[in-house]
Amino acid sequence: GVVLAQDFDFFYFVQQWPGSYCDTKKSCCYPTTGKPDADFGIHGLWPNYKDGSYPSNCDPDTPFDPSKISDLKSTMQSSWPTLACPSGNGMTFWSHEWVKHGTCSESILNQHDYFDSALNLKKQVDLLNILQSAGINPDGGFYSLRAITNAITQATGYAPGIECNIDESGNSQLYQIYLCVDTSGTNFIKCPLLPSGKCSSSIEFPSF
Ligand code: 5GP
Ligand code: 5GP
Ligand code: 5GP
Numbered sequence: 728g729v730v731l732a733q734d735f736d737f738f739y740f741v742q743q744w745p746g747s748y749c750d751t752k753k754s755c756c757y758p759t760t761g762k763p764d765a766d767f768g769i770h771g772l773w774p775n776y777k778d779g780s781y782p783s784n785c786d787p788d789t790p791f792d793p794s795k796i797s798d799l800k801s802t803m804q805s806s807w808p809t810l811a812c813p814s815g816n817g818m819t820f821w822s823h824e825w826v827k828h829g830t831c832s833e834s835i836l837n838q839h840d841y842f843d844s845a846l847n848l849k850k851q852v853d854l855l856n857i858l859q860s861a862g863i864n865p866d867g868g869f870y871s872l873r874a875i876t877n878a879i880t881q882a883t884g885y886a887p888g889i890e891c892n893i894d895e896s897g898n899s900q901l902y903q904i905y906l907c908v909d910t911s912g913t914n915f916i917k918c919p920l921l922p923s924g925k926c927s928s929s930i931e932f933p934s935f
Contacts, residue, residue: 735774746935756812791822844912891926899927
């Protein structure tokens with residue numbers, strides 16, 4: 728087939744705090760494989776442009792093929808669990824991520840390597856451990872956005888993007904953490920652009 732040129736500048740590697748996904752008006756549903764660990768889970772690895780825009784749904788001819796990630800399935804279930812309702816085994820979430828985002832970097836990472844890269848990135852940076860080592864715990868308490876940002880910056884060398892959502896009582900809470908990765912999908916880099924994350928200066932870190 729036609730060889731497509733790489734057409735993006737970097738990846739956002741996005742992880743979600745399950746307690747914050749679930750602690751919303753929409754609530755959540757645990758996967759059919761059971762309640763995930765109280766740890767950050769992968770949301771996605773998203774090709775992006777330096778101006779903040781991004782490509783999506785790049786190749787209808789390469790649909791998600793579960794057989795290509797059979798060796799990764801159990802690691803995916805623990806590191807990339809789905810929390811949307813209705814409960815699922817993850818395949819719908821992973822398929823969505825591949826079709827919308829993964830197909831936009833497929834000139835560099837095939838489907839297997841796309842998911843494998845994300846799993847390896849998660850292993851390289853243990854966000855929960857970084858935060859807990861700085862005294863920032865998922866205990867329902869409020870922490871300064873600055874303290875959270877500083878802890879991750881000091882541990883990784885790069886400033887993260889922090890995204891918040893709103894809990895059922897209207898509090899701003901720690902929802903997603905964005906790190907930037909080079910186009911090979913292997914090395915963390917300084918973010919060319921940080922997403923604007925809608926956080927208050929003091930945010931809740933709910934338990935899960
Ligand atoms: P939301 O509107 O919940 O922030 O984002 C909805 C979806 O848009 C995300 O799940 C993701 O697929 C996509 N998206 C949001 N922001 C970005 C971004 O900065 N870069 C990329 N590549 N995708 C994004
Ligand atoms: P995005 O388009 O923002 O990359 O991905 C969000 C889509 O994946 C939504 O359609 C959402 O329903 C689905 N999804 C399934 N499981 C999850 C989950 O655990 N977290 C998030 N953020 N989205 C999920
Ligand atoms: P999507 O179209 O991406 O499924 O969902 C749109 C938005 O609603 C995303 O921000 C996604 O995270 C959120 N969302 C979708 N399904 C659920 C759910 O079951 N629970 C929660 N808390 N959020 C959801």
